[in-house]
Amino acid sequence: MANQTVIESAGKIKVETWEPTIITFLCNWCSYAGADLAGTSRLQYPPNIRVIRVPCSGRMNPLYIIKALIEGADGVMVSGCHPGDCHYISGNLFARRRFTVLKKLLITAGIEPKRIYFTWISASEGQRFATIVNEVTDHVKKLGPNRIIRSEINEF
Amino acid sequence: MSFETQKNEIIKICKKLFKEEGTKVIIGFAQSEVEGITTPLFMRTAEDAEKLKWDSQCTPNLAKYLLEKRGKVGIVAKTCDARAIVMYLVEQQIKRDELYIIGVECPGMKNNDATASCGCEACKMRIPPIYDVLVKYNAEITLPDSEEASNTVAIEDNLKKFQDEMKKCILCYSCRQVCYGCYCKSCFVDMNVPNWLPGEISEGAKMIFHLGRAMHLAGRCVECGACERVCPSGVNIRYLIKEITKFTKELYAYEAGIDPEETPALAVFNPNDSEAAMSGSEVQ
Ligand code: SF4
Numbered sequence: 001m002a003n004q005t006v007i008e009s010a011g012k013i014k015v016e017t018w019e020p021t022i023i024t025f026l027c028n029w030c031s032y033a034g035a036d037l038a039g040t041s042r043l044q045y046p047p048n049i050r051v052i053r054v055p056c057s058g059r060m061n062p063l064y065i066i067k068a069l070i071e072g073a074d075g076v077m078v079s080g081c082h083p084g085d086c087h088y089i090s091g092n093l094f095a096r097r098r099f100t101v102l103k104k105l106l107i108t109a110g111i112e113p114k115r116i117y118f119t120w121i122s123a124s125e126g127q128r129f130a131t132i133v134n135e136v137t138d139h140v141k142k143l144g145p146n147r148i149i150r151s152e153i154n155e156f
Numbered sequence: 157m158s159f160e161t162q163k164n165e166i167i168k169i170c171k172k173l174f175k176e177e178g179t180k181v182i183i184g185f186a187q188s189e190v191e192g193i194t195t196p197l198f199m200r201t202a203e204d205a206e207k208l209k210w211d212s213q214c215t216p217n218l219a220k221y222l223l224e225k226r227g228k229v230g231i232v233a234k235t236c237d238a239r240a241i242v243m244y245l246v247e248q249q250i251k252r253d254e255l256y257i258i259g260v261e262c263p264g265m266k267n268n269d270a271t272a273s274c275g276c277e278a279c280k281m282r283i284p285p286i287y288d289v290l291v292k293y294n295a296e297i298t299l300p301d302s303e304e305a306s307n308t309v310a311i312e313d314n315l316k317k318f319q320d321e322m323k324k325c326i327l328c329y330s331c332r333q334v335c336y337g338c339y340c341k342s343c344f345v346d347m348n349v350p351n352w353l354p355g356e357i358s359e360g361a362k363m364i365f366h367l368g369r370a371m372h373l374a375g376r377c378v379e380c381g382a383c384e385r386v387c388p389s390g391v392n393i394r395y396l397i398k399e400i401t402k403f404t405k406e407l408y409a410y411e412a413g414i415d416p417e418e419t420p421a422l423a424v425f426n427p428n429d430s431e432a433a434m435s436g437s438e439v440q
């Protein structure tokens with residue numbers, strides 16, 4: 001599914017490589033610093049992620065994730081501090097319940113579970129950040145473009 | 157006993173409330189001008205109580221009207237109304253001591269074609285979880301027995317089902333208006349900043365609305381079925397909410413609208429909560 005057929009204006013058919021867009025929400029205190037560390041350590045990871053910094057994983061409004069997916073993101077990744085390490089003590093523990101229910105809801109609505117990735121990354125885990133981004137990008141590439149929005153475009 | 161005797165008893169209680177307790181208003185059911193349709197009744201005097209209706213068509217969930225009333229209010233509550241009342245108490249929207257609940261044991265409501273009304277088809281709780289006085293049915297009530305089969309179907313089928321329902325929706329927001337849980341002063345769909353919904357009625361807008369609403373009702377739905385009943389396009393949107401209600405019940409042992417002392421599942425946490433959703437593993 002990685003290749004998509006695109007018809008250009010002159011009627012020529014061109015095969016274009018499809019690259020997924022993965023919206024990534026990182027908490028300010030752990031995961032964002034972890035991503036920074038990955039950068040300053042010159043670790044390689046795919047350029048498919050678009051990072052948005054949030055104060056805490058507990059600040060993640062489920063609507064952010066829903067809206068990203070419906071507006072065409074191929075994947076969403078959210079990362080916060082490890083349980084017990086939250087800067088605000090328990091934000092990530094509230095978030096964990098919310099994510100669990102949200103994931104169930106999205107599966108019920110037909111979004112593949114592998115498109116949505118919740119995880120914990122601490123400020124010292126630059127390597128882990130790079131590994132996880134690789135893993136997520138792999139999963140999403142295998143799944144292909146996000147159907148929930150593409151099938152809508154096809155129909156209208 | 158039957159509906160008729162229950163009704164007489166409710167009327168008696170209402171009259172007593174007006175006379176002895178000085179209750180200003182009691183919310184109940186009345187027959188509307190259209191046959192087969194029940195409308196809310198706001199009783200203010202003992203005479204008004206005579207207009208009360210109690211039969212198998214009293215489907216509306218009356219709890220939402222409590223939010224507009226101040227002072228001592230009475231309400232006729234079958235199980236789902238009472239569960240919504242419990243949730244309002246939990247969410248601190250109403251005060252218990254300003255409320256007089258006439259609990260009515262509910263034998264189950266019927267559609268006009270005599271099939272079980274939506275919400276009632278799977279309801280096993282016929283005695284309200286909270287009341288000041290209980291009007292019993294005093295006869296055998298047959299409870300639905302079959303558990304709905306859990307749908308572990310292919311993800312493609314899930315998507316198709318969801319999109320098929322979404323196609324029917326006209327974004328009239330009736331389901332939101334009628335739901336006890338949707339009392340936000342400013343709902344996310346009405347916001348301009350941020351603009352959650354795209355400006356036009358598109359499939360995407362409908363999906364964001366329904367997924368967002370389902371998420372807001374996660375662990376709060378009291379299974380009254382009102383949202384499905386009022387939909388002018390016959391959208392079965394409750395299947396999404398039902399699925400997560402079942403899920404929160406299994407995972408966090410929480411059921412909405414039973415215990416006024418218990419905090420809703422998503423408003424608390426346990427340090428040992430399941431990590432099922434984390435690290436890309438699948439929730440099933
Ligand atoms: S979501 Fe539907 S069934 Fe649940 S409480 Fe609201 S109106 Fe009732």
Ligand code: SF4
Nearest residue numbers: 338340343344369372
């Ligand atoms: S859909 Fe959500 S924001 Fe809107 S009224 Fe319901 S609970 Fe409130």
Ligand code: SF4
Nearest residue numbers: 325326328329331387
């Ligand atoms: S009542 Fe029906 S048509 Fe109206 S917004 Fe809800 S699901 Fe859509």
